[in-house]
Amino acid sequence: xxxxSTVLVGPAGITAQDVIAVxxxxxxxxxxxxxxxRVADARRFIDxxxxxxxxxxxxxxxxxxxxxxxxxxxxxxxxxxxxxxxxAAGTGPxxxxxxxxxxxxxxxxxxxxxxxxxxPEVLRTMADVLNAGITPVVHEYGSLGCSGDLxxxxxxxxxxxxEGDAEGPDGVVRPAAELLAEHGIAPVELxxxxxxxxxxxxxxxxxMLVLAAADLARLLTSxxxxxxxxxxxxxxxxxxxxxELHAVRPHPGQAASAANMLAVLDGSACTGHHxxxxxxxxxxxxxxxxxxxxxxxxxxxxxAVLVAERELAAAVDxxxxxxxxxVESNGNFHGxxxxxxxxxxxxAAADLAxxxxxxxxxxxxxNRSHGLPPxxxxxxxxDSGLMIAQYTQAALVSELKxxxxxxxxxxxxxxxxxxxxxSMGWSAARKLRTAVGNLxxxxxxxxxxATRALELRASDGLAPAPASRAVLDAARRAGVAGxxxxxxxxxxxxxxxxxxxxxxxxAAAESVTGPLA
Numbered sequence: 001x002x003x004x005s006t007v008l009v010g011p012a013g014i015t016a017q018d019v020i021a022v023x024x025x026x027x028x029x030x031x032x033x034x035x036x037x038r039v040a041d042a043r044r045f046i047d048x049x050x051x052x053x054x055x056x057x058x059x060x061x062x063x064x065x066x067x068x069x070x071x072x073x074x075x076x077x078x079x080x081x082x083x084x085x086x087x088a089a090g091t092g093p094x095x096x097x098x099x100x101x102x103x104x105x106x107x108x109x110x111x112x113x114x115x116x117x118x119x120p121e122v123l124r125t126m127a128d129v130l131n132a133g134i135t136p137v138v139h140e141y142g143s144l145g146c147s148g149d150l151x152x153x154x155x156x157x158x159x160x161x162x163e164g165d166a167e168g169p170d171g172v173v174r175p176a177a178e179l180l181a182e183h184g185i186a187p188v189e190l191x192x193x194x195x196x197x198x199x200x201x202x203x204x205x206x207x208m209l210v211l212a213a214a215d216l217a218r219l220l221t222s223x224x225x226x227x228x229x230x231x232x233x234x235x236x237x238x239x240x241x242x243x244e245l246h247a248v249r250p251h252p253g254q255a256a257s258a259a260n261m262l263a264v265l266d267g268s269a270c271t272g273h274h275x276x277x278x279x280x281x282x283x284x285x286x287x288x289x290x291x292x293x294x295x296x297x298x299x300x301x302x303x304a305v306l307v308a309e310r311e312l313a314a315a316v317d318x319x320x321x322x323x324x325x326x327v328e329s330n331g332n333f334h335g336x337x338x339x340x341x342x343x344x345x346x347x348a349a350a351d352l353a354x355x356x357x358x359x360x361x362x363x364x365x366x367n368r369s370h371g372l373p374p375x376x377x378x379x380x381x382x383d384s385g386l387m388i389a390q391y392t393q394a395a396l397v398s399e400l401k402x403x404x405x406x407x408x409x410x411x412x413x414x415x416x417x418x419x420x421x422x423s424m425g426w427s428a429a430r431k432l433r434t435a436v437g438n439l440x441x442x443x444x445x446x447x448x449x450a451t452r453a454l455e456l457r458a459s460d461g462l463a464p465a466p467a468s469r470a471v472l473d474a475a476r477r478a479g480v481a482g483x484x485x486x487x488x489x490x491x492x493x494x495x496x497x498x499x500x501x502x503x504x505x506x507a508a509a510e511s512v513t514g515p516l517a
Contacts, residue, residue: 005026005027005028006027006028006029006030007021007022007027007028007029007030007105008030008031008032009029009030009031009032009035009108009109009112009127010032010034010035010112011032011034011035011038011112011113011114012113012313013109013113013312013313013314014105014106014109014312015312016210016213016214016305016308016309016312018105019102019105019106019207019210019211019312020210020211020214022101022102022105022130023098023099023101023102023105023207023210023211024098024211028131029105029108029127029130029131030127031112031123031124031127032112035112035113035114035123036120036123038112038113038114039111039112039114039116039118039119039120039123040119040120041114042114042115042116042117042321043117043118043119043120045117045321045325045327046059046117046192046193046321046327047192048325049327050073050076050192055070056319056327057318057319057329058193058196058197058318058319058327059076059117059192059193059319059327060073060076060192062079067418076191076192077189077190077191079195080190080191080192080193080194080195080196081161081190081195082195083154083195083196083199084154084157084158084161084190084195084198084199085154085158085163087150087151087153087154087199088151088154088155088157088158088164089142089151089154090138090139090140090141090142090143090151090152090154090155091139091140091141091142092139092140092141093139093140094137094138094139094140095138095139095140095152096433097135097167098211099138099204099207099208099211099433100135100136100138100152100156101130101135102203102204102206102207102208102210102211103138103149103152103153103156103203103204103207104126104129104130104135104136104156104203105130105207106201106203106206106207106312107126107153107156107198107201107203108123108126108127108130109312110201110203110314110315110316110317111123111126111197111198113315114315114321115315115317115320115321115322116193116197116315116317116320116321117192117193117194117197117321117327118193118194118197118198119191119194121188122160122188122190122194122197122198125160125185125186125188126160128183128185129159129160129180129185132169132179132183132185133168133169134159134166134167134168134169134176134179134180134183134185135166135167136155136156136158136159136164136165136166136167136176137155137164137165137166137167137173138152138155138156138204139151139152139155140430143204143205143425143426143427144412144414144419144422144423144424144426145202145205145335145338145339145422145423145424145425145426145427145428146333146334146335146414146419146421146422146423147199147200147318147333147415147419148199148200148201148202148203148316148333148335149201149202149203149204149205149335149425149426150199150200152204152426153198153199153200153201153203153204154198154199156198157195157198157199158176159176159179159180160187160188160198161176161187161188161190162176162177162180162187163176163177163187164176166179168182196317196318197317200316200317200318200333201316201317201333202311202316202333202335202338202425203316204426204429205335205338205339205342205425205426205428205429206308206311206312206338208342208429208430208432208433209304209307209308209311209338209341209342209345209429209432210308210312211433212342212345212429212432212433212436213301213304213305213308213345215436215440216297216301216345216348216349216436216439217301218503218506219349219352219436219439219440219443219500220257220294220297220298220301220352221260221506221516221517222443222447222500222505222506223290223294223297223352223356223443224257224260224261224264224290224291224294224516225260225261225264225447225471225505225506225509225516226356226359226443226446226447226450226505227261227287227290227294227356227359227446228260228261228264228265228465228468229264229446229447229450229451229454229464229468229471230287230359230360230362230363230446230449230450230453231261231265231271231283231287231290232265232268232270232271232450232454232457232464232465232468233270233363233369233372233450233453233454233457234283234287234362234363234369234370234453235270235271235272235273235274235276235370235371235457235462236271236274236283236287236288237271237272237274237283238261238262238265238268238271238272239272240283240288241258241259241261241262241265241291242258242262243255243258243259243262245258246258246291251292251295251296251299252295252298252299252302253294253295253296253297253298253299253300253301253302254291254292254295254296254298254299255291255295256295256298256517257290257291257294257295257298257517258291258295259517260516260517261290261291263467263513263514263516264465264467264468264471264509264513264516265465265467265468266465266466266467266513267465267466267467268463268464268465268468269462269463269464270454270457270462270463270464270465273370273462284358284362284368285358286355286358286359286362287359287362289355290355290359293351293352293355294352294355296348296351297348297349297351297352298517300341300344300345300347300348301345301348303341303344304341304342304344304345307337307338307340307341308338308341310337311337311338314332316332316333317332317333318330318331318332318333320332334422334423335422335423335424335425335426336408336423336425338423338425338429339407339408339423339424339425339428340408342407342408342425342428342429342432343404343406343407343408343409343428343432345432345435346400346403346404346406346428346431346432346435347404347406349400349403349404349432349435349436349438349439350397350400350401350403350404350435351404352439353396353397353400353438353439353442353443354397354400354401356393356442356443356446357390357393357394357396357397357442357446359446359450360390360393360445360446360449360450361390363376363449363450363453364376364385364386364387364390364449366380369453371460372453372456372457373385373456375387375390376449376452376453376456376483377486378483378484378485378486379485383485383486384486385486386448386449386452386489388489389445389448389449389489389493390445390449392441392445392493393441393442393445393446396438396441396442397442399434399438400435400438400439400442403431403432403434403435403438404435406428407424407425407427407428407431408423408424408425408428410424411423411424412424440497440500440501441493441497443500444493444496444497444499444500444501445493445496447471447475447480447496447499447500447505448480448492448493448496451471451472451475451476451480451482452482452483454468454472455472455482455483456483459483466512467509467512467513470508470509470511470512471505471508471509473508474499474504474505474507474508475496475499475504475505475508478495478496478498478499478504479491479492479495480492480495480496480499
């Protein structure tokens with residue numbers, strides 16, 4: 001991916017492309033003068049409140065259920081250090097580097113808004129750590145998605161203090177203090193409000209939403225392409241893709257998917273044979289309804305992107321500093337808006353995979369494939385063909401259905417019933433990442449089967465569409481095997497997965513069709 005070299009962070013929010021550039025690429029972060037000025041102004045309000053005798057949550061009180069205690073000035077720095085240390089309580093496997101970088105960058109975005117009350121030097125240190133390629137060790141479990149992604153963010157804040165472990169730019173995990181020292185970064189000495197401000201956001205779940213949305217946009221286009229290849233290999237009709245039919249039911253995603261399929265199929269000698277030797281009035285649902293299912297996924301993704309855009313423009317913290325100097329408690333840290341769409345996308349991914357698997361099964365079943373050999377085998381009986389590739393696909397679909405069970409429908413109380421309803425948005429995000437990976441593999445196996453079937457059709461004199469031929473040729477160059485005797489299939493499936501995941505499938509089709517939706 002061609003990433004921008006620098007992302008400028010101001011007080012007004014950032015874009016999804018900014019997040020992807022920092023999380024997945026090598027983009028550096030720069031702080032705008034306006035952001036630094038806004039942060040300094042907000043800090044003056046916090047300093048003023050800290051000097052008053054009245055207790056203010058997060059400034060001169062404890063946290064959560066312990067907010068009833070007023071903290072004396074001599075203990076407030078210790079209070080802020082302690083919240084970071086005690087909340088860095090994650091466990092389980094390490095979270096991926098790109099997720100941690102997204103989380104850190106999104107917290108930086110909120111701090112730069114001027115609504116959190118930290119000092120400018122905290123903001124600068126956060127940017128320096130990102131730019132140095134230092135990635136704190138964050139663990140899989142620990143966030144309930146309310147009061148923010150507390151444990152994951154705490155592990156990141158701990159590294160700013162020069163404590164805990166982090167991964168250096170060389171990929172080696174070492175003490176954070178060593179890495180900061182090597183890059184000339186002084187550990188942060190926290191003051192009033194600052195520890196809390198580093199922890200209290202939806203940044204982990206939002207970062208994973210942004211990354212998943214980018215991946216799903218590519219996978220939805222990929223699914224349209226493989227659906228078109230399968231329709232072609234099954235000698236189906238492309239008449240069901242006519243724009244006027246989809247205008248009758250005006251869902252924008254459906255129209256876009258149908259248009260993609262029609263573009264891929266343009267010029268095919270395989271379509272329109274459904275009335276030949278074994279006439280069909282209609283193709284099966286998994287073929288005929290492909291635009292409706294993928295289109296519903298597209299529209300769901302569009303809603304999720306809208307939610308992400310709103311959250312990217314937000315400053316999520318509690319309490320927040322308002323422009324008039326008030327510091328007010330709120331519930332903006334609750335992850336429900338993000339958690340819901342993470343779960344919606346997992347449902348869409350499961351259904352898209354399910355319909356793709358049904359199409360693959362039709363390609364392999366001699367009773368429904370309209371003349372293709374059983375399991376697309378070279379010598380059926382001696383060869384098993386792609387029989388077990390479909391088993392693998394079915395196992396993935398079954399797992400995707402389990403991952404589609406909503407995390408956000410659950411809640412578990414915490415903090416002595418002060419935090420008695422939580423979003424579970426982090427959990428929704430984690431399972432969506434798994435779902436996106438599995439959907440990629442399902443689409444790859446349909447591609448594997450459909451390209452082999454099209455080769456067999458071509459050997460019978462039925463030429464695929466030019467775009468289909470471009471996909472087939474590119475897949476072969478990428479290491480996806482064609483028709484022939486049985487061979488070790490796992491490497492072919494891995495090659496197909498990489499071809500889909502890295503955008504090779506879409507690029508091959510678009511080399512003929514032009515840009516697809």
